[in-house]
Amino acid sequence: MSGNIHALLKKKGWLLADGATGTNLFNMGLMAGEAPELWNRDQPEKILALYESFLRAGVDLFLTNSFGCNRSRLSLHDSADFCFELAEMSASLAREAIARQNCTAIVAGSIGPTGEIMEPLGTLTYARAVEYFHEQAEGLKSGGADVLWIETISSREEFLAAQDACQLSGMPWCGTMSFDTVGYTMMGFTPRDLVELVSEMDNKPEGFGANCGAGASDLILTLLAISELNPELPVIAKGNAGIPQIKEGKIHYSGSPEIMAIYAELARNAGARIIGGCCGTTPQHLEQMKIRLESTPIGSKPTQEEVRELLGEPSFTPGGAKRAKAGKRRRRQKK
Amino acid sequence: MTDEEDDIILSELPDDELVPQMHDDLYDGLNEEIVEGVNILLERGWMPYKILTEALVEGMRIVGIDFRDGILFVPEVLLSANAMKAGMKILKPLLAETGAPRMGKMVIGTVKGDIHDIGKNLVSMMLEGAGFEVIDLGINNPVENYLEAMDAEKPDILGMSALLTTTMPYMKVVIDRLKELGLRDDIIVLVGGAPLNEEFGKAIGADAYCRDAAVAVETAKEFMARKHNQMMASA
Numbered sequence: 001m002s003g004n005i006h007a008l009l010k011k012k013g014w015l016l017a018d019g020a021t022g023t024n025l026f027n028m029g030l031m032a033g034e035a036p037e038l039w040n041r042d043q044p045e046k047i048l049a050l051y052e053s054f055l056r057a058g059v060d061l062f063l064t065n066s067f068g069c070n071r072s073r074l075s076l077h078d079s080a081d082f083c084f085e086l087a088e089m090s091a092s093l094a095r096e097a098i099a100r101q102n103c104t105a106i107v108a109g110s111i112g113p114t115g116e117i118m119e120p121l122g123t124l125t126y127a128r129a130v131e132y133f134h135e136q137a138e139g140l141k142s143g144g145a146d147v148l149w150i151e152t153i154s155s156r157e158e159f160l161a162a163q164d165a166c167q168l169s170g171m172p173w174c175g176t177m178s179f180d181t182v183g184y185t186m187m188g189f190t191p192r193d194l195v196e197l198v199s200e201m202d203n204k205p206e207g208f209g210a211n212c213g214a215g216a217s218d219l220i221l222t223l224l225a226i227s228e229l230n231p232e233l234p235v236i237a238k239g240n241a242g243i244p245q246i247k248e249g250k251i252h253y254s255g256s257p258e259i260m261a262i263y264a265e266l267a268r269n270a271g272a273r274i275i276g277g278c279c280g281t282t283p284q285h286l287e288q289m290k291i292r293l294e295s296t297p298i299g300s301k302p303t304q305e306e307v308r309e310l311l312g313e314p315s316f317t318p319g320g321a322k323r324a325k326a327g328k329r330r331r332r333q334k335k
Numbered sequence: 336m337t338d339e340e341d342d343i344i345l346s347e348l349p350d351d352e353l354v355p356q357m358h359d360d361l362y363d364g365l366n367e368e369i370v371e372g373v374n375i376l377l378e379r380g381w382m383p384y385k386i387l388t389e390a391l392v393e394g395m396r397i398v399g400i401d402f403r404d405g406i407l408f409v410p411e412v413l414l415s416a417n418a419m420k421a422g423m424k425i426l427k428p429l430l431a432e433t434g435a436p437r438m439g440k441m442v443i444g445t446v447k448g449d450i451h452d453i454g455k456n457l458v459s460m461m462l463e464g465a466g467f468e469v470i471d472l473g474i475n476n477p478v479e480n481y482l483e484a485m486d487a488e489k490p491d492i493l494g495m496s497a498l499l500t501t502t503m504p505y506m507k508v509v510i511d512r513l514k515e516l517g518l519r520d521d522i523i524v525l526v527g528g529a530p531l532n533e534e535f536g537k538a539i540g541a542d543a544y545c546r547d548a549a550v551a552v553e554t555a556k557e558f559m560a561r562k563h564n565q566m567m568a569s570a
Binding site for chain 1: 362363364401404405406407408409410411413414415446447448449450451453474475477498499500501502503504505507508529530531532534535538539
């Protein structure tokens with residue numbers, strides 16, 4: 001194992017993580033509807049090029065092209081039987097990219113959601129979800145990942161199932177959720193819930209936090225909600241470079257490299273120690289983020305007003321809406 | 336909320352209390368209570384269409400508002416939708432028999448590469464509730480599926496859904512193909528899904544982006560009304 005998050009954080013204080021995988025592959029010719037993971041086998045030179053572009057931008061850690069390497073997702077592309085191999089390739093290509101660039105970086109094996117809804121609301125059983133994730137985890141381990149990286153999860157059960165799979169494979173792990181719905185995940189999970197969940201785990205992650213979501217302002221507010229609880233574990237921030245737009249027939253993200261540099265600084269001030277981007281974040285964004293992080297000291301936590309001023313209007317007001325859980329009869333107040 | 340909630344006996348409530356109670360029960364995702372409420376109203380001689388609109392659709396409209404405002408989340412809305420479905424199961428055959436008004440026809444599906452169908456299912460159900468005939472193509476649809484369904488069903492509206500930033504560009508692929516084939520002007524295209532926004536919907540050439548299921552119903556109705564007006568004007 002060439003990279004260890006804990007040791008590197010101790011040495012550097014903060015780490016720069018990578019940008020987007022899927023949206024950058026679109027820029028390299030991936031067609032809408034195609035599974036990015038199949039390129040590990042069919043277009044390995046392009047995957048190497050993506051990885052190497054991140055390494056040249058100076059990342060300390062980058063994710064493998066294996067987000068959807070699970071049976072549920074790959075069955076859409078008639079490739080369910082290649083989960084292990086495609087995950088393995090994603091990690092071995094990452095090792096190859098590091099060797100070609102003659103540098104060091106942590107290879108984080110990406111594990112995204114199955115896309116299914118778990119029992120009792122949906123049909124995916126816990127045991128089966130663990131099985132799916134375990135297959136993926138073993139592939140990533142075999143290909144040479146240093147750490148497994150669970151991301152874009154929205155439900156507690158799926159987060160736990162993926163974590164169980166990491167434990168089964170004997171690998172260290174990190175985990176982030178996508179808080180894209182007025183500061184909650186779409187399943188109604190809060191940043192506070194996540195802090196409590198990881199704090200109580202026996203198999204603690206190397207880091208945890210938020211990724212994807214709805215723009216940089218929202219992500220910083222999520223980080224503030226997390227750091228308010230003073231978690232002991234390192235916090236991860238991987239936000240999108242703005243929101244998707246179409247320009248000349250191609251997808252383009254609204255956040256400029258300059259905006260993402262400000263986001264990176266604010267993310268670190270808000271308590272994050274592993275900072276990267278998600279959808280729309282290119283190597284050019286990462287270069288600016290790195291310059292900013294290296295040239296500024298860690299400052300005080302930004303206020304909500306500062307976030308609004310520097311990054312734009314967030315999509316929600318923290319603490320604005322309270323979740324109402326169903327399943328039990330109640331009578332709302334008569335008006 | 337009160338403590339005597341277990342004491343509510345639906346059959347003892349007069350209509351003007353039963354219907355709001357059904358809205359509450361739908362909000363709380365209670366299947367059995369909704370089935371019971373629908374049956375009571377049928378016994379009391381309500382027309383199926385009236386039960387559908389006043390008890391179920393109105394209840395789901397409230398659910399839709401709280402979903403939009405971040406008070407209810409996907410787990411709650413799924414429970415509500417299931418309760419609505421249970422009520423619809425009773426009403427559907429009766430609605431066909433009694434010739435309830437038909438608003439229009441929609442083909443809907445999640446795009447290729449994407450298996451997320453929560454939002455789409457909700458839209459299907461709410462549209463059915465609002466009187467639309469809905470042909471649901473399910474998940475992971477390549478452009479051919481949409482074209483075949485359009486040819487076979489002759490819908491007024493095509494609905495597409497995507498939850499991932501990596502799958503939403505496929506909506507443009509479908510719309511571009513419709514344009515190539517000269518079919519785009521014959522159909523209303525509505526799109527939706529978490530990563531989308533209004534500008535994106537316009538840029539890919541959809542008629543409208545619908546941020547949630549409640550908006551989808553309103554938008555579908557509005558476009559159908561416009562279509563009727565145009566037909567009247569050109570007739």
